[in-house]
Amino acid sequence: xxxxxxxxxxxxxxxxxxxxxxxxxxxxxxxxxxxxxxxxxxxxxxxxxxxxxxxxxxxxxxxxxxxxxxxxxxxxxxxxxxxxxxxxxxxxxxxxxxxxxxxxxxxxxxxxxxxxxxxxxxxxxxxxxxxxxxxxxxxxxxxxxxxxxxxxxxxxxxxxxxxxxxxxxxxxxxxxxxxxxxxxxxxxxxxxxxxxxxxxxxxxxxxxxxxxxxxxxxxxxxxxxxxxxxxxxxxxxxxxxxxxxxxxxxxxxxxxxxxxxxxxxxxxxxxxxxxxxxxxxxxxxxxxxxxxxxxxxxxxxxxxxxxxxxxxxxxxxxxxxxxxxxxxxxxxxxxxxxxxxxxxxxxxxxxxxxxxx
Numbered sequence: 001x002x003x004x005x006x007x008x009x010x011x012x013x014x015x016x017x018x019x020x021x022x023x024x025x026x027x028x029x030x031x032x033x034x035x036x037x038x039x040x041x042x043x044x045x046x047x048x049x050x051x052x053x054x055x056x057x058x059x060x061x062x063x064x065x066x067x068x069x070x071x072x073x074x075x076x077x078x079x080x081x082x083x084x085x086x087x088x089x090x091x092x093x094x095x096x097x098x099x100x101x102x103x104x105x106x107x108x109x110x111x112x113x114x115x116x117x118x119x120x121x122x123x124x125x126x127x128x129x130x131x132x133x134x135x136x137x138x139x140x141x142x143x144x145x146x147x148x149x150x151x152x153x154x155x156x157x158x159x160x161x162x163x164x165x166x167x168x169x170x171x172x173x174x175x176x177x178x179x180x181x182x183x184x185x186x187x188x189x190x191x192x193x194x195x196x197x198x199x200x201x202x203x204x205x206x207x208x209x210x211x212x213x214x215x216x217x218x219x220x221x222x223x224x225x226x227x228x229x230x231x232x233x234x235x236x237x238x239x240x241x242x243x244x245x246x247x248x249x250x251x252x253x254x255x256x257x258x259x260x261x262x263x264x265x266x267x268x269x270x271x272x273x274x275x276x277x278x279x280x281x282x283x284x285x286x287x288x289x290x291x292x293x294x295x296x297x298x299x300x301x302x303x304x305x306x307x308x309x310x311x312x313x314x315x316x317x318x319x320x321x322x323x324x325x326x327x328x329x330x331x332x333x334x335x336x337x338x339x340x341x342x343x344x345x346x347x348x349x350x351x352x353x354x355x356x357x
Contacts, residue, residue, distance in 0.1 A: 003339040005264055005294045006353040009286035012256050013353055016289065021349040023053050027187060027255035028061045028248045030288070031068020033238025033270070035216075036307040037262040038067045040293055042088045042330050043337040044260055049075035049084070052344065056130040061186045065136040065237035065244055069213045073206070074116050076131040077124040083116050090115035092326045095319045096312065102147065102221045106211070109220060113210060126203055132181040133201065134188075136237030136244075137212040138174035140222060145233050147221050156217055159239075163271040167278070170269065171195075176240050177229065179209040191247040199229040213237045239270045245280045249287050261292040262306055264357075285356055293336055302328050 008016060019025060029048075053060060062072035074083040090112045096104065117125070125133055143155035155173065162169030175197055180186050182200040189198060201209060205227040212223035212234035222233035245268035248257045266285075272278035298306055307326050315322035343349055 002294055002352070003297045003335045004343070004352075005290075005292050006343070006349060007264060007290040007292070007356045008353050009282070009288045009356050011254075011286040012289045013355060015254070015256060016353050017350045020347050021344050023056060024058065025256050026060065026258045027253065028063055028257040029072070030244045030248065030257055030259040031062065031064035031071050032243040032259075032261055033066030033068060033214075033236065033241070034262055035067055035309045036091070036311060036326070038071055039088065039091070039326055039330050040262050040301075040306045040333050040336070041071070041260050042084055043333045044291070044340055045071055045075060045084050046081045047337040047341055048258070048260060050081040051341070053130070058130060059132050059184045060130050061132045061134060061184075061188075063134045063136070063186070063188065063244065063246075063248070064213070065241040066214045066216075068244075069133070069135040069210055069237070070113070072131075072133055073121075073125055073210055076128045076133055077117075077121045083121060087112075087116035088330060092323055092330075098316060102219060105219055106215070106221045109214065110207075110211065113207060117207070117210075122203060122206055125206065126181070126201070132184050132186060134181065134186050135179040135201065135209045135213045136196075136241045137177050137179065137209060137215075137223075137234045138237060138239050139177050139197070139230065140233045140235055141173050141175065144173050144217070144235070145222075147233075149218060152217060160271045163269065164275065167269055167272070170240055170271070174235070174239055176237075177234065179205070179213075179226075179229070187249050187253060188247060191250055194247050197230065199226075202228060205229070208234075236270070241268075242270045242272065243267045243280070245269070245284060247281075247284045251283075253287070255287070257288040259288050259290045261290050263298070264290070264292050264295065266290070266356075279357075288356070289353070290356065291340065293333070297335070301332055 064072045074087045077083040159173040178196040179199045179201045188194045208226040215235050222235050224233050225231050243266045266280045268278050
């Protein structure tokens, strides 16, 4: 049984078949939203950032939405494996009352963030020799500005209904915002179809930007008035960019995008979860290599699934049982890291890669 699936767009398959899996062939790494689902990638991230890209000097653009941006903030520190380990431990040990308020979840989330991104780690992120962090969030427009449950629920309901007709309707409710490392402009900002308001990351706004990127509506409070960004309330980047259906590279760029993902399915936006006809734009995915746990691997995990936010309800009042379950999954996922390492070292990618659906 193969632990990992390697799925690639047309241009990526052609290059991988000729050259193999080489770190210098990638210009962008993508990280999706998904909350606790990221735990299946914590071991793989250690290998990707602690070994595969170790020693790189050319800019590597890390584009993350929600939990994806948090993963990349950990991966961009001097000791990425230690920082990812700190993130994993702090994330697993979250504990809440039966019905936590949005303020309680937000406060606890800042504690998780601080556990793996101390002041020195923040400096590492902003001064990394090759990594260039980009954080996706959305700025709420009028119908979704309020944090009051009724008003926000009505606004989100309107956004969801509009999205059924067209994902372009989301622009009436949210403005995509890209917080990016200003040392090197990212390639996606050069693509006209990537409609986002650019805001420079700085030591003063990194924490706010990361928190905004992961601020799930109704679960967490929006982040207000981020320094250096237009005034307003910022929320989870996954609302518009759940699994990053964006033009990562210009058409004439021959480099690739590495997308470590927690499942084979790619869902463009948060509101598309129950819209099976919504799929990523094929041309945008032509440069992309998705590396994800295989369905067979997932079926052999405890509870036959990857962790997700519903586990907080499944194990309500049984925090220690949830901690054990999540830790067991992360240990099982060492096989994903080992599989990736073997494919790289033995040059097996041409035999393993399959076309993206």
